[in-house]
Amino acid sequence: MIKPRTPPGVMELLPRDQVAFQRMLDTIRLTFERFGFLPVETPVFELSDVLLTKSGGETERQVYFVQSTGALEKAADGAVDGGSRPALPELALRFDLTVPLARYVAEHEHELAFPFRRYQMQRVYRGERAQRGRFREFYQCDIDVIGKDALSPRHDAEIPAVIAAVFDALDIGEFTIWLNHRKLLRGFFEGQGIEGDRQLAVLRELDKLDKRGEDAVRATLVGEGFGLSADVADRLLAFSRVRSTGHDDALAKLDALGAGTPLFEEGRGELRELLGRLKAMGVAESRYAINLSIARGLDYYTGMVYETTLDAYPQIGSICSGGRYDNLASHYTKSKLPGVGISIGLTRLFFQLRDAGLVAGADSSVDALVTLLDDAGLDHALALSQALRAAGLNVETQLEPRKLAKQLQYADRAGIRFVVIRGGDEAARSAVAVKDLRRGEQFEVIEAELAQRLLEARQEP
């Protein structure tokens, strides 16, 4: 007898939680499609040489390699016979959806229409250290818009509108989409006489503000390593503190930054324009704000950057992040493919929301249980169930008669809302009784009207 168990670092759900998770997936997908994004799915494994062209160090150490039994035996034979270290296995599990997207776009470049708008919602794999809340298998839900040669910054403005629509639809509380622009950031640094690699070092230091506090960071910036003047350090800290509240405030805070280098003005111009587009799209101004401390993927993003936090749960950190990049697939094609995209790490988000009590096990996906009181009623119960299904209801039929109390208990535990009962009295009237377990109410309805009545009742809280 083997103990049934999952490997560490995966999230496996009981059915009612799986229903809740599935509803989140469905909501995200629906919203991505509303904005005209097209579905893409890629294989869970890629050829190792294709997958690992770009990543090094930390990421490569977390890669899962895949070998068939045959390949494994061959590698073992080689090692035993020759004592030589076997080559890397041929296949590896994807660790994100960005590298597969780059490979996909480069491979199918001549079959795709650009700008190419794709969404992808699949699991990715990382050999993380096992730890509560860290996952080795987790869902990413990504959208990206990829241009060929060029991509108008106007696409960057749609991204926060998609994020806002997703989290409005998920209905998990108030949230804020934080906006910044790498050119504004880099231009500001230039203006302070900080250039090249020093920008990165200073950014890394500023990124520690939350953890180390302002005094400690200021001390480091004016200390030996950086050697910045107190004035410059203060200006950097003041810049990092800039956050807007409301649309007009965002524009005012951008104005208040004063004149800057051409790069700075380019970034500010794009941010201003993006704010205008968000207003045109009717995105609620409580949903977005500029936050000049946001940096993200220092070596990757080149324009707009986005983070999203839940207002009531800042400790969860960013639940949806991304930005603009210059070239998606330089390892696979000579074509220049600039893009903008975001990613939601849904497994981790679901885990955190459940921890915070924000998603409880949902009601069952089953709307109604058609009960069975005696064998004579079986064919009628089957036919009634089929009629309800044809009308669009999810129905389970009780196939063996049990005490009604048992059947009600089963429905209650399973999270099934409506229980349909056809006793002798009701049958004589061509009617059925319905128990609404959520409301604790019971009503009688003519059988011919049952489906319509349940469809309506399902809409009510």
Added chain:
Amino acid sequence: MIKPRTPPGVMELLPRDQVAFQRMLDTIRLTFERFGFLPVETPVFELSDVLLTKSGGETERQVYFVQSTGALEKAADGAVDGGSRPALPELALRFDLTVPLARYVAEHEHELAFPFRRYQMQRVYRGERAQRGRFREFYQCDIDVIGKDALSPRHDAEIPAVIAAVFDALDIGEFTIWLNHRKLLRGFFEGQGIEGDRQLAVLRELDKLDKRGEDAVRATLVGEGFGLSADVADRLLAFSRVRSTGHDDALAKLDALGAGTPLFEEGRGELRELLGRLKAMGVAESRYAINLSIARGLDYYTGMVYETTLDAYPQIGSICSGGRYDNLASHYTKSKLPGVGISIGLTRLFFQLRDAGLVAGADSSVDALVTLLDDAGLDHALALSQALRAAGLNVETQLEPRKLAKQLQYADRAGIRFVVIRGGDEAARSAVAVKDLRRGEQFEVIEAELAQRLLEARQEP
């Protein structure tokens, strides 16, 4: 520069095919949920000792093992240093959804309600020899009903009703669900004096009827190896030929088999009862037939067995198969868990349907392209797009003005049906022009009525 390419044996789709595939997945899921099945997802990898407890030989040779970079290095070090053969890697990719289901039900036995009705639609992995139409990664779409200690045969009757609903909804042509019962089969063999392992051998021979033809099989059965009498061989062949056309014919053909052993009568009784239930559920009688040559998974199924074929494409073989089994998880728990289930191999089915021209690249998931004629119209186009999305339409906005012909060409190539154009004339009337690219028609509509009009038009062919 690395050549972007996928590993052999996977099916990766361009967006319009992916839309078609996604619609099939959605349809199957919707139908599974209509019948009260609950969603389950399991991790792509299982612990090797858990996954491989049951399978041996052929299946085990096809398993993909998974190792993180660290584990791989450790194994290589061990092999190089000690020259010893490394142990099996800790993780392996699932090769079906049945073993993970067994593990899931055994692991969560005390948290599940029985009969447990679950559906699972995920990819599985097999190290198949690379060959056209053979996949190393493919979707399975499974339903199973699992009982604790016992499970009424009445559940077996729901299964063909689900299959019929799925393939009716998929709308890929006429199909037939073939029914047989292992007890009828075994009982009949008993009646002919064929017992134990000889039953299996004879079944294997009968299974070659299509390939070898009746004369060759008869010759083998009366030949030295089997030594059956000519009478018995003829009765076996006649039995194998039994196929019904229509409900009453199925009952008549069962009656015409004559009296048999108790096991035979038990199987016949269950088949008869199942036919009655199908009628009660309103399953069209053209959708099911008895076929006494169906055997399937000889060592696994113990009661009803099902296969499904497309009437116009018998060469595709069974597109949905399954049956009743006695005990799901004997390797993981002492509890007896009988069940009944079916599986659709969707990747292979989609591949075959596409080959047969039965699924073409679908229309895009994008309903409408909102065009842009000049920069001044941008904010209006964005707001209009958002209004259409709020009404439930999937909309892409053209964000940079291009020649209208170019925008129409883009929509046409992308498979987007409706193109919304707001020229100066229309704008003066608060109207827009809509091109319906599918119908090759154009109409004008007041902007405030556009969403409603498109929602209606989308329903029309």
